[in-house]
Amino acid sequence: MHDAIGRRRFLGYVLAAPTLVTAAELGRTPTASAGQHSPAPAQLPSPEITEIVDLNDMMTVAAAPTANLISVEVGPDGSVSFALPRAEVGQGITTSTAMLIAEELGVPLERVRVTLADARPELVFNQLTGGSNTTFSTYTPVRVAAAVARTRLLDAAAADFGVPATRLTLDGGTVSGPGRRGVDIGKLAAKASSVRAENVAVELRKRESFKVIGTPRSRIDALEAVTGKKKFAVDLDVPNALPTMVCRAPTVNGVVGSVANLGEVRGMPGITDVARISTGVAVRGETFGQCIDAVRALRVSWRPGTAEGKSDDDVREELRAAELPLVRKPPLTDTVDETFTFHFRSNSALEPNCAIADVRADRAEIWSSLKSPIVAKQTVAARLGLPQRAVTVHVTEGGGSFGRKLFFDGALEAAEASQRFGKPVRLMWHRADDSRQGRTHPMATSRVRISYKGDTVLRYDQRHTSVSTDLGHGLGEIITATAAQLPVGDIGFAETFFQLSQTMSYDFGFNSRLLTETDKGFNTGSMRNVYSPDVTCARELMVDELATRMDRDPYELRRAFLRDDRSRRALEKVARAGDWGRQMPDGLAQGIAFHAEYKAVSACLVELDCRRETVERPIRNAVAGPRVTKVVFAVDVGLAVNPRGLEAQMMGCINDGIALALTSSLHLRDGSFLEASWDNYFYTRQWNTPPELQIIVLPDSSDEPGGAGELGVAASVSAVACAYRRATGTMPTSFPINHDTLSFEPKPTVPPVPQSPTDGRDHAW
Amino acid sequence: MPEHTFRVNGEQMTVDVAPDVRLLWVLRDILGITGPKYGCGINVCKACTSHLNGQAFNPCSVPVGDVGPEDEITTIEGLPATVGRELHPMQEAWLDHDVAQCGYCQPGQIMAAVALVRRVRSEGRAVTDADLDTLRNICRCGTYPRIRKAVAEAEAHM
Numbered sequence: 001m002h003d004a005i006g007r008r009r010f011l012g013y014v015l016a017a018p019t020l021v022t023a024a025e026l027g028r029t030p031t032a033s034a035g036q037h038s039p040a041p042a043q044l045p046s047p048e049i050t051e052i053v054d055l056n057d058m059m060t061v062a063a064a065p066t067a068n069l070i071s072v073e074v075g076p077d078g079s080v081s082f083a084l085p086r087a088e089v090g091q092g093i094t095t096s097t098a099m100l101i102a103e104e105l106g107v108p109l110e111r112v113r114v115t116l117a118d119a120r121p122e123l124v125f126n127q128l129t130g131g132s133n134t135t136f137s138t139y140t141p142v143r144v145a146a147a148v149a150r151t152r153l154l155d156a157a158a159a160d161f162g163v164p165a166t167r168l169t170l171d172g173g174t175v176s177g178p179g180r181r182g183v184d185i186g187k188l189a190a191k192a193s194s195v196r197a198e199n200v201a202v203e204l205r206k207r208e209s210f211k212v213i214g215t216p217r218s219r220i221d222a223l224e225a226v227t228g229k230k231k232f233a234v235d236l237d238v239p240n241a242l243p244t245m246v247c248r249a250p251t252v253n254g255v256v257g258s259v260a261n262l263g264e265v266r267g268m269p270g271i272t273d274v275a276r277i278s279t280g281v282a283v284r285g286e287t288f289g290q291c292i293d294a295v296r297a298l299r300v301s302w303r304p305g306t307a308e309g310k311s312d313d314d315v316r317e318e319l320r321a322a323e324l325p326l327v328r329k330p331p332l333t334d335t336v337d338e339t340f341t342f343h344f345r346s347n348s349a350l351e352p353n354c355a356i357a358d359v360r361a362d363r364a365e366i367w368s369s370l371k372s373p374i375v376a377k378q379t380v381a382a383r384l385g386l387p388q389r390a391v392t393v394h395v396t397e398g399g400g401s402f403g404r405k406l407f408f409d410g411a412l413e414a415a416e417a418s419q420r421f422g423k424p425v426r427l428m429w430h431r432a433d434d435s436r437q438g439r440t441h442p443m444a445t446s447r448v449r450i451s452y453k454g455d456t457v458l459r460y461d462q463r464h465t466s467v468s469t470d471l472g473h474g475l476g477e478i479i480t481a482t483a484a485q486l487p488v489g490d491i492g493f494a495e496t497f498f499q500l501s502q503t504m505s506y507d508f509g510f511n512s513r514l515l516t517e518t519d520k521g522f523n524t525g526s527m528r529n530v531y532s533p534d535v536t537c538a539r540e541l542m543v544d545e546l547a548t549r550m551d552r553d554p555y556e557l558r559r560a561f562l563r564d565d566r567s568r569r570a571l572e573k574v575a576r577a578g579d580w581g582r583q584m585p586d587g588l589a590q591g592i593a594f595h596a597e598y599k600a601v602s603a604c605l606v607e608l609d610c611r612r613e614t615v616e617r618p619i620r621n622a623v624a625g626p627r628v629t630k631v632v633f634a635v636d637v638g639l640a641v642n643p644r645g646l647e648a649q650m651m652g653c654i655n656d657g658i659a660l661a662l663t664s665s666l667h668l669r670d671g672s673f674l675e676a677s678w679d680n681y682f683y684t685r686q687w688n689t690p691p692e693l694q695i696i697v698l699p700d701s702s703d704e705p706g707g708a709g710e711l712g713v714a715a716s717v718s719a720v721a722c723a724y725r726r727a728t729g730t731m732p733t734s735f736p737i738n739h740d741t742l743s744f745e746p747k748p749t750v751p752p753v754p755q756s757p758t759d760g761r762d763h764a765w
Numbered sequence: 766m767p768e769h770t771f772r773v774n775g776e777q778m779t780v781d782v783a784p785d786v787r788l789l790w791v792l793r794d795i796l797g798i799t800g801p802k803y804g805c806g807i808n809v810c811k812a813c814t815s816h817l818n819g820q821a822f823n824p825c826s827v828p829v830g831d832v833g834p835e836d837e838i839t840t841i842e843g844l845p846a847t848v849g850r851e852l853h854p855m856q857e858a859w860l861d862h863d864v865a866q867c868g869y870c871q872p873g874q875i876m877a878a879v880a881l882v883r884r885v886r887s888e889g890r891a892v893t894d895a896d897l898d899t900l901r902n903i904c905r906c907g908t909y910p911r912i913r914k915a916v917a918e919a920e921a922h923m
Contacts, residue, residue, distance in 0.1 A: 089867055090866035090868070091866070092866070219863055219865060219866075221865075222859075222863060223860065225865035225868030225871050226841075226852075226856040226859045226860060226872075227800075227841065227842070227852070227856065228799070228800025228840065228841035229800075229842075231799070232802075232869060234803075235799040243790075243794055269783050270782075270783065286782070286795070287786050287794040287795065288793075288806075289786045289789075289794075290783075290786065290790075292806065349905055350802075350804050350810065350812060350869045350903065350904070350905040350906075351869045352803075397868075399867045399868070399869030399870075400906055402905070430806065431804065431805040431806060431807075431810070619898075621809075648863065648866055648906075651907060651909075651911065652866060652906045652908065653907075655907025656907060677805055677807060678809050678810045679809045683903060685909075686898050686901075686902075686909055686912075686913075687898040689909035690910070691894050691913075693910045753806075754806075754807050756806045756808075756825050756826055757807060757808050757825075758785075758826065759826065760808060760822055760823050760826030760827035761817070761822065761827055761831055763822065763823070763826070764817050764818075764821065764822040765820055765880060
C-alpha cells in the first residue's frame with residue numbers, strides 16, 4: 001500500500017501571517033515522493049488522441065510552469081476563507097470547492113467561505129473558467145492547502161495539550177484528544193500561524209474516509225439566492241456609478257458615422273452624460289429607464305458593420321464553399337452520408353453583458369463576472385492607457401454564462417465609457433443588444449460518412465465547417481490571446497482545440513475528423529461547449545441511420561460498438577431505466593445517444609411527442625413544437641464531488657439540448673440578427689421542459705473528478721434529434737428543426753431597443 | 766419633479782422622479798431594492814416579477830405615475846413578512862430542492878410561483894402540470910424541473 005500513500009502525499013506551504021494561512025501550488029502540486037515511480041504508459045490497440053491527452057490535460061499542462069499559490073485562511077472566529085481564482089456563474093464551483101476544504105480540514109461546510117479572487121496576472125494560464133476544467137484542475141491543490149491547515153492546527157493543539165499530534169483528531173471544527181475537551185480551531189489559528197513561509201508535507205485523506213466529498217450538498221449561496229440578497233455586478237453599491245447604456249448600430253458591428261442631436265439628448269430628464277465610444281453612443285443617467293429613453297431619442301447615422309447585407313443563406317453558401325472534400329467512397333463498401341446544418345445560436349445569459357467601472361486619471365477599478373479576468377485586466381489597461389498594475393478587476397458572481405462570460409465585452413465598454421465621462425458607470429446591455437450584437441455560437445455544417453460492409457464498420461469520417469469561433473480569450477492570458485488573433489496561429493489553435501475536445505467513442509475502424517473555419521465577421525464564442533453538441537448530434541443521427549441500414553436496433557448497435565465498459569454501463573443504464581424499446585403510439589418515439597468528453601461519459605434517453613395536436617398546442621408568443629415528455633440521463637464524471645450539483649448541471653444541459661434540437665436559433669437577415677427578446681429567441685421554457693426527468697449519477701469510476709458543466713448538452717441534443725427522426729420517419733438535417741419558420745414579428749433595429757410597456761397593471765394576475 | 770408615494774414591503778416610500786419611469790428602475794436605481802432583476806424590460810422574461818396588492822406583476826412595465834399611496838408592492842425582500850415568518854414556504858421549498866443555479870431569475874420565479882399557487886387555490890383546485898406550463902419566467906440555467914417539484918412541495922405548506 002506504499003504506492004497508495006505515495007499518491008496521497010503532497011507538499012504545501014504555511015505562509016507568514018498573524019493567523020493561520022496555508023497554501024498549495026495551483027496547477028502543479030508536487031507529490032512528496034515525486035520521482036519515485038514512473039508508471040509505464042498504457043498501450044492502446046487503437047489509440048484515440050483524447051484518450052491520451054484531452055483538453056483538460058492540455059489546460060492542466062499549460063499551467064504547469066506557473067508556481068503560484070492558492071491559500072486557505074483560518075480566522076480567529078473559526079471560519080475558513082478561500083478566494084477561488086475562477087468564476088462562479090451558476091455551475092456550483094464555490095460549493096464544490098467549499099466541500100473539498102470542509103472534507104480535508106475537518107470543518108462543517110457552513111464554516112467555509114469561498115469568494116471569487118480578483119484578477120491575478122501572476123496566475124498566467126490559471127485563472128480561466130472554461131472547458132469544464134475547474135474541479136479537475138483544483139481538486140488536489142485545494143485539498144493540499146486545507147490539509148496543511150489541518151496538520152498545523154493539530155500540531156499547535158499537540159503542543160498545547162502536551163500530547164503527540166497523532167493522538168489528536170480534528171472533526172467538526174474542533175480538535176480533541178483522549179480525555180481532553182475539544183478546542184475550536186479559531187482558538188488555535190494564531191498559534192498555528194507562522195512568521196515565515198515553510199514547506200509542509202501532508203497526506204490527503206483516504207477516499208474511503210470521505211464524509212463530505214461524494215455526498216449531495218445544497219449550494220452555499222442558496223439562501224442568498226432565494227431571498228434576493230445575492231448580488232450580481234449591477235446590484236453592487238458603488239458610489240456614483242450611475243446607470244449607463246449604449247445606443248448600437250442596426251447591423252452587426254456597425255459603427256457610428258455621426259450623431260445629429262447629442263446636445264438635445266444630454267438635456268433629457270435624468271441624463272447626465274452622452275458621448276461616442278467605439279461601440280456606439282453611451283448615455284449615463286439617473287435610471288436605466290431614462291437611459292432607454294435617451295438611446296431611443298438619439299439620431300445616429302451608422303456606417304456598415306462586419307456582416308453587411310448578409311443573411312442566413314449567404315453564410316450557408318460561404319460554409320459550403322469552405323467545406324473540405326470528404327474521402328472517396330471506398331470500393332465495394334456501402335456508405336451512409338449526410339450533411340447537417342446548425343444555425344447561429346445566442347449564448348446570452350439571463351444577466352446581460354454588464355459591468356461597473358470607475359476609471360480615474362491614474363487608476364481604474366472594474367466589477368464584472370469574468371471567466372478570463374487576467375485578459376480582461378490586460379485589455380482594459382491597454383485600452384485606457386494605464387499600466388496593468390493600476391487596474392483592479394473584481395470578479396463578481398455571474399448570472400449565467402454558457403460561454404458568454406469568457407469574454408468581457410461589457411467590462412471593456414464600461415471602462416471606456418467611464419474614462420470618457422470621467423465618472424463611474426453601471427453599464428448594462430439592453431436585452432435586444434445582448435441578443436443582436438452579443439456573441440453567438442457560429443453557424444456550422446457537419447458532414448459525416450460512415451463506410452461499412454455487412455456488419456463491420458470500416459471507417460468514420462467527419463468534416464466540420466464553421467463560421468470562425470472567437471477563441472481570443474486564449475487559455476486565459478494575453479500572450480496566447482494575441483497568438484490566437486494571428487490568422488495562422490488561430491487556425492492552428494482552433495484545430496488543436498477541435499482535435500483535443502472531440503473523441504470517437506465507437507470502434508468504427510479508421511476514423512478522421514477535421515475542422516475548417518471561415519468568415520470572421522461575427523461576434524462568436526462557445527456556447528456550453530464549442531463543438532460537441534453539433535459534432536455529436538451529426539454523429540449520433542448517422543449511427544441511427546447506420547442501424548436502420550444494418551437492420552439493427554439503435555441501442556444494440558451502440559452497445560456493440562462502444563469502445564469500453566464504462567461507456568457501455570452508462571448506455572445500458574438509460575436503456576434499462578428508460579425502458580428502451582417500449583411500444584409507443586404513432587407520432588411518439590424514443591431516442592438514445594451517447595457522448596464522452598472531459599474524462600466523463602454520458603448517455604441520454606428521451607421520449608418525444610411529435611403528434612400534430614402536441615406540436616400545434618396554442619401558447620401565446622411562443623414555439624410549442626414537439627414535446628419532450630421524458631428524459632433519462634446517466635452520467636459518470638469519474639468522481640462526483642457533489643452529486644446534487646452534478647444533477648443540476650445535467651438538468652441545465654438537458655434543457656439546453658432540447659432548445660438546440662427543437663426551438664432556439666438566431667436568424668440573420670440583411671446584416672442583422674432578428675431576435676431581440678426572450679419571446680423571439682426560443683430557449684426552453686416550462687412548456688418545453690420534460691415533465692418526467694430522471695438523472696442517474698453512476699457510481700464513481702475514478703479517483704479524480706472529470707468535467708461536468710458542459711458535458712450533458714451533446715448527448716441531450718442528440719437523443720432529441722434521434723427521437724425526432726424515429727417519430728417522424730424523416731432525417732432532420734437542419735437545426736433547430738423549426739428554424740425555417742420565423743415564429744415572431746421582428747422588432748425594429750432603429751431605434752435599437754424597444755420601449756418598455758406601460759400596461760403592466762392590466763396584466764397583474 | 767413630481768413626487769410619488771406608494772408602499773414597498775410594508776414601508777411607505779416617496780420618490781421624486783418623472784412619472785413615466787417604470788417601477789423596476791425606481792425600485793432598483795432609486796430605492797436600491799435589487800431583488801427584482803432586469804432581463805428584458807418588456808414584460809417577457811419575468812425576472813422582475815413582484816406582487817402588486819398581492820397579485821403577480823412586472824414592474825418593468827408599470828410607470829411609477831400609475832401607483833399611488835394605496836398600492837402595496839411586495840418584492841422578494843418582503844415576501845417572508847407577508848406570512849410573518851423568516852422565510853415563505855415557497856422559499857423553503859426552493860432550499861429543500863436546491864433549485865437555484867446562478868440565481869438571477871430566482872426572485873422572479875419564486876414570486877410567480879407564489880401567485881400561481883394562490884390563483885389555482887382560489888379556483889378551488891390543485892396545481893397541475895398544465896398550470897406549471899403556464900409559468901413564463903425564463904431560467905437560462907434550465908432548472909425548470911426543480912422549480913416544478915418545489916412548487917408542488919410549497920403548495921402543501923401554503
